[in-house]
Amino acid sequence: MKKLVSFLIAIAAFVAVNAIAQDQQQEKHKHEKEAKHKYECPMKCEPASDKPGKCSKCGMDLKKIKSEDAKAWYECPMKCEPASAKPGKCGKCGMDLKKKA
Numbered sequence: 001m002k003k004l005v006s007f008l009i010a011i012a013a014f015v016a017v018n019a020i021a022q023d024q025q026q027e028k029h030k031h032e033k034e035a036k037h038k039y040e041c042p043m044k045c046e047p048a049s050d051k052p053g054k055c056s057k058c059g060m061d062l063k064k065i066k067s068e069d070a071k072a073w074y075e076c077p078m079k080c081e082p083a084s085a086k087p088g089k090c091g092k093c094g095m096d097l098k099k100k101a
Helices: 002-035
Strands: 038-039 065-067 073-075 098-100
Touching: none
Parallel strands: none
Antiparallel strands: 038 065, 073 098
């Protein structure tokens, strides 16, 4: 009888450990899926963000976009103007816009 009880306890422990491992794996996949998305202002005021929220310039809700759809952003090193989707020169100070990471 003791062997049967020990065997059942061992099986229960095994099932519990596997359930915890599956939960952790699912959580990891969930975070990986979330990391593939970026959030962007519909008015393109700022570069894409990794987190949802509101645009700090215009206050609109950021919309989810896939990271491969996220455009490269260029900004003035002196932060004279909002970031731009195109390379070029700053309209205020004339410095070359730098690609934002």
